[in-house]
Amino acid sequence: MKRKIQVAVVLLVFLIFFSIASLAYINISLDEPYFGLKGNTVNDLAYDPDREIVWIATGRGVTKYESGEFLTYDETNGLNANQIAALAVSGSSVWLAASYSEVFEGEVIPYGAGFDLTTDDGDNWRSIKPEQASRVGQLAYDLEAKNSTVWAACWYGGLIRSTDGGENWENLFVDSVAQKDYELGYYDLLRNRFFSVAADTSPSKEQRRKNEINDIAWDGRLFWVGTSKNLRFTTDSLLRKTWFTYDTSSGLNYNSVSALACQYMHIDADTLDTLLWVATSYFEEVNGDTVYFGGGFNRTSDYGSHWDTLTPEQAFGSGKVVYDMATLDSTVWAACDSGGLIKSRYDGDSIVWETIFDKSPVRSVIIQIREDSTVTWFGTVDSGIYEFIYTYTDVPDTVKNHRLQDGLSGDSVISVRFQSYVGTRIIWAATAPTSLGGEYGVSKSTDFGATWETCLSGERVQDLAFVDSVVFAATSSGIKRSYDYGGTWEELEVVDKDNNFKPLLPGFRSLLVTGDTLLAGSVDGLCWSFDTGNKWKVYKYFITYNLALWAGTAAGIYKFIYTDSDSADTVLSYSYGGGSGISGDFVVALDVQEYNDQKIVWAATHPAYEGYYGVSKTTDDGENWQVFLDGDKAWNFDFDDTVVWAATSSGLKRSYDLGETWEVFEYISDQENPNRKILSKEYYAVLVVGDSIWAGNLDGLVRIKRDATPGDPGDVFRVEVSAPQAYAYPSPFSPYFLTGKTRIRFEVQKPGEVTVKIYDFAMNLVTTKEQECVDIEGCEALWDGRNDKGEVVANGVYFFKIESPAKTQWGKVVVIK
Structure with missing residues (x-):
């Protein structure tokens, strides 16, 4: 969908009462339309290819261009409003x-006026006023329509949809917290404030939704899956039909989940409290290198309805990623890489984190209960395995270190696990080489570390799990199984033969056993077996979807994925603060480019509380983002095969190499009358139609050839004022949004110096501008909404006085902040 902006966004909190289902729906018979353009402010452009009509949204109605003629419809013809x-x-x-806007106690307040719909090229219109887009602050800034469905991105009204031509409307919420915020009328959440929307109905053959499963947990009720993109869970016993997602939009502090753990705490003799611990992380590119940061912990006791965030210094920051956790009663152990091994304890109602070991980075930890002691086993990056034995106190009585020279296959320990079955107790360790030697493989000890045996030499093993006496290893090449405690191994064929023989790619990272069920996570999805690995069920974390709806908010991008129903089965989020890679969290435009079976999603972003101005694009459905036009305010996109056009505040821009380099078209003049030109280089709308490129801004509409070069003239269409008039545009304007300036346009009878004085409503002088006018037919002065002291003026109506050698002119302008 094309994007633009006309009025400044006023971030005011309004108390709005609403009823989602109610609707005003009116048939209107039009009078004759006006022949020609009525307004110079062009907010959006759209094209009807079947009828070869260009539609132009302005501040004074909607204009259609057909067969070389302009016809404009506005309130006098029955539209809801002119803007x-x-x-x-x-x-x-x-x-x-x-x-439309109204002035209340000196404040200019924006109102939504709903929608107008025509199905006969403007001969008749229907007025449609859903309450989400028809009240104070509840106005739509973008529209998308596909077949019988229309979506609208509304500021305080949310993202809404109608599937029956506007008869009924429903809100689409990113999560239950956002739904509650809206339904209670709070409007506090920025992810409920929508500004742009684009529908993708032509996905690639298979789009990866969530990849890289890092850990799996079972809390006795739900299966939890931690991925590099979010936290997912299911309530349907792995029937693969109902999966839910938690991420930063749901309360997590970061999206990437590095480790999971379930904690069972006895509140009293009859009450068992279950806590889910989620360790998060993120990464940044630093001097060309990828640096991973620990994000601390998120904890929930109500299955994700509420989250607590804990950020101990040992698990938060560069290199302090939590890769493994273990729990026992009220204590949690965490392997925090360079943050060491830490343990929690309660100090009243507060949790205190103690460092148990920090001499080497720690990647894995388990707790073993013996008859007379409790043992903490943990694996380090370069110092082998440590064994801390606790007998009577919180201080270990004995500390042992098991190294390469003791028979361990390597000093870098990726995973430590404990197997107990019918009197057999074995410590298992997956290892990797270090600079001192060693190898990839698995070591096991049946005598608590006194001696070690090596198996699976050369295999990169990430995790180990056990079903009774059977041993399973998750490796980079697949899942391996041993019936004789590691003496011999077989590689399992992980294929879902009941689901179109769907296999999983190699690259297994995590294993979990609960009862007789074995679960395994890979870079490609989740699988499970109920018969020790003979038959498998596979849940792929990529699917072919019917619709992906991209929506831009003041808190980033949200992607609603639809597969087989009218309800989104997955909602993904991409934000600057969440580390997704987009340039800013206020997303003012979204569009989908398709060419040669390729697809790119483009986003124009502005800073909200975080981020910066720029253009972001993704070629893999949001998995990775690239940023272009750093620092540039973009408002709209359109495409000519592989060529990208962008309407920005610094000009109309074209890229032949998908964003790497850009040509800039600034002040475009008319090819028949060079004095007739666009005086603003801030473009808000662009449209590709055949061999022509249409673009609009606050100063009018232009059309250039698709192969034009910067500086070439085109066709300029604008409404000219007669000589006695002076006017300001935009009005109202905000010193903080768009260009932050208004243009005071006027004409003079002869060239010379002109003085422009700005007065407030009480006729107090605010500021004075001196202007040298050369072009007598088109002079202008700029005002940034500040007084002579550089202070931003208050909201309200201001008057300007133009003093020229031959005459004096007056006009007015409205300021909103």
Whole structure:
């Protein structure tokens, strides 16, 4: 969908009462439309290819360009309002999003005016006013239409959808917390404030949704899966039909989950409290290297309805990623890589984290209960395995270190696990070589570390698990199984023969055994077996979806994925603060480019509380993002095969290499009358139609050839004022949004120096501007909404006085912040 902006976004909190289902729906018979353009402020452009009509959204109605003629519809013809913020065309349906403003106690307040719909090229219109887009602050800034469905991105009204031509509307929420925020009328969450929307109905053959499963946990009720992108869980006993997602939009502090643990605490003799611990992480590119950061812990006791975040210094920061956790009663142990091994204890109601070991990075930890002691086994990156034996106190009575020279296959220990079955107790360790030697493989000890045996030499093993006496190893090449405690191994064929023979790619990272069920996670999805690995069920973390709806908010991008129903089965989030890679969290435009079976999603971002101005794109459905036009305010996109056009505040831009380099078109003049030109280089809308490129801004509409070069003239369409008039545009304007300036346009009878004075409503002088006018037909002065002291003025109506050698002119302008 095309994007633009007309009025400044006023981040005010309004108390809005609403009813989601109610709707005003009116048929309107139009009078004759106006022949020509009525407004110079162009907010959006859309094209109807079947009828070869260009639709133009302006601040004074909607104009259609057909067969060389302009016809404009506005309130006098029955539209809801003159200010048209967005357009969408689907088949014979043309949708308009309208708004208006009112001044209340000196404040300019924006109102949504709902939608107007025509199915006969403007001969008749329907007025549609869902309450989400028809009240104070609840206005639509973008529209998308596909077949019989239309979506609208509304500021305080949320993301809404109609599947029946506007008869009924429903909100689409990113999560239950956002739904509650909206339904209670709080409007506090930035992820409920939508500004852009784009529908992707042509996905690639298979789109990866969530990859790289890092850990799996079972809390007695739910299966939890920690991935590099989010936390997922299911309630249907692995029937693969109902999976839910938690990420930063749901309360986690970061999206990437590095480790999981379930903690069972006895509150009293009859009450067992279950806690889920989620360790998170993120990464950054530092001097060309990828650096991983620990994000601490997230903890829930109500299955994710509420989350507590804990960020002990040992598990938060560069290199302090938690790779493994173990629990016993009220104590949690965490292997924090360079943060060492830490343990929790309660100090009243507070949790205190103690460092148990920090001489070497720690990657794995288990707790073994013996008859007379408790033992903590943990594996380090370069110092082998440590064994801490506790008998009577919280201080270990005995500390043992098992190294390469003691028979261990390597001093870098990836995983330590304990097997207990019918009197057999074995310590297992997956190892890797260090600079001192060793090898990839598995070591086991049947005498608590006194001696070690090596098996699976050369295999990169990530995890180990046990079903009674059977041993399983998750390796980079697949899952291996041993019936004789590691004497011999077989590689298992992980294929879901009941589901189109769906296999999993190699690269297994985690294993979990609960009862007779074995679960394994890989870089490609999740699998499980109920018969020790003979038959498998596979849940792929990529699917072919029917629709991906991309929505831009003030808190980043949200992607609603639809597979087989009208309800999204997955909602993914991408934000600057969440480490997704996009340039900013205020997403003002989204569009999908398709060419040669390729697809790119483009996003124009502005800073909210975090991020910066720029353009972000993804070629893999959001898994990775690249940033272009760093620092540039982009508002809209369109595409000509592989060529990208962007409407930005510094000009209309074109890229032949998918964003790497850009050509800039700034002030475009008319090819027949060079004095007729666009004086603003801030473009808000762009549209590719055949061999022509259409673009609009606050100063009018232009059309250039698709192969034009910067500096070439084109066709300029704008409404000119007569000589006696002076006006300011945009009005209202905000010193903080868009360009932050208004243009005071006027004409003079002869060249010379002109003085422009700005007065407040009480006629107090605010500031004075001196302007040298050369072009008598088109002079302008800029005002940034500040007084002579550089202070931003208050909201309200201001008057300007233009003093020229031959005459004096007056006008007014409205400031909103």
